[in-house]
Amino acid sequence: MSEGTFDRPSEQEYVWWQRGIVYQIYPRSFQDSNGDGIGDLPGITSRLDHFRWLDVDAVWISPIYPSPMADFGYDVADYTDIHPIFGTLDDFDRLLEEAHGRGLKIILDFVPNHTSVEHPWFKESRSSWDNPKRDWYIWQDPALDGGPPNNWLSNFGGPAWTLDEETGQYYYHAFLPEQPDLNWRNPEVVNAMLDVLRFWLDRGVDGFRVDVIWHLIKDEHFRDNPENPDWSPGDNPYDAVVSLYTADRPEVHDIIVHMRRLFDEYEGRVLIGETYLPVERLVHYYGEDQAGVHLPFNFQLILADWDAANVSQLIQEYEEALPAGGWPNWVLSNHDQHRIASRVGLEQARVAAMMLLTLRGTPTLYYGDEIGMRDVEIPAELVQDPWEKNVPGKGLGRDPERTPMQWSREPNAGFTRGVPWLPVSKEYPSTNIEAQRDDPHSMLSLYRRLIDLRRGEPAMEMGDYRTVSAFRDVLAYVRDGRRGEDSFLVALNLGPHPHVLKAPEGADTGTVVLSTYLDRAEEEVAGEVELRPNEGLVIRLNEPAAFG
Numbered sequence: 001m002s003e004g005t006f007d008r009p010s011e012q013e014y015v016w017w018q019r020g021i022v023y024q025i026y027p028r029s030f031q032d033s034n035g036d037g038i039g040d041l042p043g044i045t046s047r048l049d050h051f052r053w054l055d056v057d058a059v060w061i062s063p064i065y066p067s068p069m070a071d072f073g074y075d076v077a078d079y080t081d082i083h084p085i086f087g088t089l090d091d092f093d094r095l096l097e098e099a100h101g102r103g104l105k106i107i108l109d110f111v112p113n114h115t116s117v118e119h120p121w122f123k124e125s126r127s128s129w130d131n132p133k134r135d136w137y138i139w140q141d142p143a144l145d146g147g148p149p150n151n152w153l154s155n156f157g158g159p160a161w162t163l164d165e166e167t168g169q170y171y172y173h174a175f176l177p178e179q180p181d182l183n184w185r186n187p188e189v190v191n192a193m194l195d196v197l198r199f200w201l202d203r204g205v206d207g208f209r210v211d212v213i214w215h216l217i218k219d220e221h222f223r224d225n226p227e228n229p230d231w232s233p234g235d236n237p238y239d240a241v242v243s244l245y246t247a248d249r250p251e252v253h254d255i256i257v258h259m260r261r262l263f264d265e266y267e268g269r270v271l272i273g274e275t276y277l278p279v280e281r282l283v284h285y286y287g288e289d290q291a292g293v294h295l296p297f298n299f300q301l302i303l304a305d306w307d308a309a310n311v312s313q314l315i316q317e318y319e320e321a322l323p324a325g326g327w328p329n330w331v332l333s334n335h336d337q338h339r340i341a342s343r344v345g346l347e348q349a350r351v352a353a354m355m356l357l358t359l360r361g362t363p364t365l366y367y368g369d370e371i372g373m374r375d376v377e378i379p380a381e382l383v384q385d386p387w388e389k390n391v392p393g394k395g396l397g398r399d400p401e402r403t404p405m406q407w408s409r410e411p412n413a414g415f416t417r418g419v420p421w422l423p424v425s426k427e428y429p430s431t432n433i434e435a436q437r438d439d440p441h442s443m444l445s446l447y448r449r450l451i452d453l454r455r456g457e458p459a460m461e462m463g464d465y466r467t468v469s470a471f472r473d474v475l476a477y478v479r480d481g482r483r484g485e486d487s488f489l490v491a492l493n494l495g496p497h498p499h500v501l502k503a504p505e506g507a508d509t510g511t512v513v514l515s516t517y518l519d520r521a522e523e524e525v526a527g528e529v530e531l532r533p534n535e536g537l538v539i540r541l542n543e544p545a546a547f548g
Helices: 041-046 048-054 089-101 120-125 187-203 252-263 279-286 308-321 340-344 346-358 386-390 433-437 443-456 458-462
Strands: 022-025 058-061 105-110 161-164 169-172 207-210 270-273 329-331 362-366 464-471 474-480 488-493 499-502 509-515 524-526 528-531 536-541
Touching: 041 048, 041 089, 048 089, 048 443, 089 105, 089 187, 105 187, 105 270, 187 252, 252 270, 252 279, 279 308, 308 464, 308 474, 329 346, 340 346, 346 362, 346 443, 346 488, 346 536, 433 443, 443 458, 443 509, 458 474, 474 499, 488 528, 524 528, 528 536
Parallel strands: 022 058, 022 362, 058 105, 105 207, 207 270, 329 362
Antiparallel strands: 161 169, 464 474, 474 488, 488 536, 499 528, 509 524, 509 536
């Protein structure tokens, strides 16, 4: 393998989640069926044809379990049921059956790090020191001064310890006090949570995205986290210390092996891990001999500075860091991060879409990105997110990227006939599915064309990746075919000025297949590629796999 070239497994080794495209739904905001202003399972079922038309493979649904909703479902009170605001288990089974009937997979969120304070396990645990479930959670005596046991901090602001007045001990919560962390060092917890996964896998669920998987194990000696010398008072309070002893502990991989063994009992299921980690740490979550998660989420495009040299380098470093057999994946937006169209602008969001759907690996789309939805400014009196309420004014709130899906020009964008739980974007009369399906130059049309291209070309779904260039604002790479399959040059202008890319020998002649402007096709390319401002091009090469 030459420098800048990254090989794939043999074709027979591919499974659906390697060839496929995942589409994430935030269920409160996707489609409301009963007029209460909150999205639900029957609403999702009613929109399954959108996924089939868009031609994605799997729908990942954020938590739908019973919950007091302190963190909107990430505080689970019952892992084996459905919250009434979303529907019933029968509604879920109907969704699963109708999705499978359309050739769609369903992926659920698994929230194993913590439960709700209202979960029966925690109610038992806090009832007394000698309750059998006391050790199912993380309890510690106060420090000598009566305060928290150590300096561990909550991701959502303040100490990560809350005193339970009845028993006199503190319990640990990596997030809200209403979200006590489970003790994954206790084998009974491990078995109980594996039973949860088995419940849904037996029901026919096609996979799980595991929430904050790198948080599951904490230091058994409860040592203080080291102070962060780069932190200043205006930064996120959580970053005041380095989470050395509260996240990404070596023992977490033993837990993941247990999960993976369970998944291996079920053919074709996918295990995805949420991993906000540097690449050199992220790749460890594939596990030794690929015994970890199938896809440790790669969020580099979400967090990256948007310039060609930087993005090219992070792609290269990620590809080089992947273990043998490790399959890459890419994400532009999600329910915790600002939308791509808000981060880089609408014109560059089109370039980003081309990048997402032409890089090697499994892409995940976030609902609404296919029409260029942007963050919505939320007035203070309408803020819902507990993170924003706990740490206001630091831009950490997640409501702006969780607003209702924009389906049509109807009131509330066709999302609800009631009062939506979060404001609908004022842009919805023009930025909606209905309007963009009829516009051949829209963002939605671009996504559809990109997905069609990906589906129709083996090099795009499974081909090797080769870096070509990162010069000024231009990032270029090749997706190589084999056995006579076509290869493609992808040239992306990440800036507002026109550029000319001098293509290297072997990738210097071809035909334009697709432009992000959707107005340029069948144009012959010889030696140089002219890129307009904010333009991406896919070029079918005349000499497949001819260089490297």
